[in-house]
Amino acid sequence: MKKLDKLVIKSFIGPFILTFWIAQFVLVMQFLWKYVDDLVGKGLPTGVLLELLVYASARLVPLALPLAVLLASIMTYGALGENYELTAVKSAGISLLRFMKALIITVIGISIFAFFFSNNFLPRANLKFGALLYDIRHQKPTVALKPGIFYSGIDGFYIKVGSKNDETNTLYNIVVYDHTSGKGDDHVITAEKGTMVQDEQALALTLKLENGKQYREIEPKENDPQSKNNYEMISTTFKSWEKRFDLSQFKLNRTDENFFKDLKQMLDLKQLYTEVDTIHLEESNLKTGLISSITPYLGFKKFGLDTLKKENAVAKVHFKNTHELLSSYDPDTRIQIYDIALNKARNIKNFTDVTDKQLVYKEKDYVSHMVEIYRKFTLSIACLVLFFIGAPLGSIIRKGGLGWPLFYCVIFFILYHVTSIIGEKLAENNVLTPFAGMWLSTFVLLPVGLFLTLKATNDSKIYSTDHYKNLLRRLFTHKKVSA
Numbered sequence: 001m002k003k004l005d006k007l008v009i010k011s012f013i014g015p016f017i018l019t020f021w022i023a024q025f026v027l028v029m030q031f032l033w034k035y036v037d038d039l040v041g042k043g044l045p046t047g048v049l050l051e052l053l054v055y056a057s058a059r060l061v062p063l064a065l066p067l068a069v070l071l072a073s074i075m076t077y078g079a080l081g082e083n084y085e086l087t088a089v090k091s092a093g094i095s096l097l098r099f100m101k102a103l104i105i106t107v108i109g110i111s112i113f114a115f116f117f118s119n120n121f122l123p124r125a126n127l128k129f130g131a132l133l134y135d136i137r138h139q140k141p142t143v144a145l146k147p148g149i150f151y152s153g154i155d156g157f158y159i160k161v162g163s164k165n166d167e168t169n170t171l172y173n174i175v176v177y178d179h180t181s182g183k184g185d186d187h188v189i190t191a192e193k194g195t196m197v198q199d200e201q202a203l204a205l206t207l208k209l210e211n212g213k214q215y216r217e218i219e220p221k222e223n224d225p226q227s228k229n230n231y232e233m234i235s236t237t238f239k240s241w242e243k244r245f246d247l248s249q250f251k252l253n254r255t256d257e258n259f260f261k262d263l264k265q266m267l268d269l270k271q272l273y274t275e276v277d278t279i280h281l282e283e284s285n286l287k288t289g290l291i292s293s294i295t296p297y298l299g300f301k302k303f304g305l306d307t308l309k310k311e312n313a314v315a316k317v318h319f320k321n322t323h324e325l326l327s328s329y330d331p332d333t334r335i336q337i338y339d340i341a342l343n344k345a346r347n348i349k350n351f352t353d354v355t356d357k358q359l360v361y362k363e364k365d366y367v368s369h370m371v372e373i374y375r376k377f378t379l380s381i382a383c384l385v386l387f388f389i390g391a392p393l394g395s396i397i398r399k400g401g402l403g404w405p406l407f408y409c410v411i412f413f414i415l416y417h418v419t420s421i422i423g424e425k426l427a428e429n430n431v432l433t434p435f436a437g438m439w440l441s442t443f444v445l446l447p448v449g450l451f452l453t454l455k456a457t458n459d460s461k462i463y464s465t466d467h468y469k470n471l472l473r474r475l476f477t478h479k480k481v482s483a
Helices: 003-034 046-059 061-082 085-091 096-137 269-297 322-327 331-397 404-428 434-438 440-457 465-482
Strands: 157-165 170-178 187-199 204-218 232-246 309-311 316-318
Touching: 003 046, 003 061, 003 096, 046 061, 046 096, 061 085, 061 096, 061 331, 061 404, 085 096, 096 331, 096 440, 170 204, 269 331, 331 404, 331 434, 331 440, 404 434, 404 440, 434 440
Parallel strands: none
Antiparallel strands: 157 170, 170 187, 187 204, 204 232, 309 316
């Protein structure tokens, strides 16, 4: 390896690692902001939170990796241009593409790693993340009462408080609906104030109420027909009322990951192709079953009538059309034939509608699996495409650091991310094929990268302000001379 190649690789690795971890940090913070309501107030152990963050970070690599490649390439060649090292290289007769050769090989290696990561590690991270987040979301919080909102975290009870004092842990204007009988709102409790005390060691939660009332409905007696529709209500007042809840159900229980392993996000490339083949086979079986089921009902054989012929003991009579054939039967037989035909037609329609809905579902399932297949390739190709945007762009703007490089990086990354999302949604809605939808961002950005590479190779002045000032000066000078 030549010293020039070592120089450019050394200049690239540092910014790449830095920007990758910065992007990861920003995306993880966005993740925490998105799921903060699912995490706060549930008493989760630190180990569980760290585990969730690790899985979330792994899932964010497909966004952070292309972003890091783009920003690092702009920073690298921008710094080389700003320090006139790029000018010196070109003065020595070395083209920009030759100067990019070492980093092209490096980014190809990053792209191969991205594909390997997307195919092998990402499905496992999705599986672990999905299972753990499901458990956290379904873990019932010990204390999550919010004023004016019914709390249903305790099985069989709905609790609402008008206000609460967090310092004294006192609740005011309390309403409790007890559904443990399974017969609706047959037991309602109201109180002026109360407290909720949690015992971590005993895994119990005690609700103490003061100055309240209880309203309970009494079912009518089964043996008394007069009281069948008459429900008695008993109202009692109390100065103190206490209810103890078992909190053992509030502990975090880990769900078996096998419940999630068949989701398409949890599958590698080989498993996805197997699922696609299965979908094609099921579609073929549905179509074959539909044809074999409705074919016998397309004529009159089921009704004892073969084509337009009627057999009798005397001779074989031919009829011109179906109406003439049916008219030859007596009214009762015709009514019977009409009823049978109508029922068969309804059955055919219902069976066809059900099969059509199943085929539509299978088509959506096929599209979603193909989207996941192409996603594994688009991640690795995106790294290479964004490099061919960042490297020539950096050599054109000739600005290092995090100023202008970050500005241009955000613009092109937003373009990449938005086109990726649009393409995926269009593919899922069958507006575009899965191939066209998932590769839309590549189709949009690749010509931009080739254009910038061409301009940078030819020392274009598309970013030079002096160039545009000279053009404007010449334009106005030409107008004055013409006048």
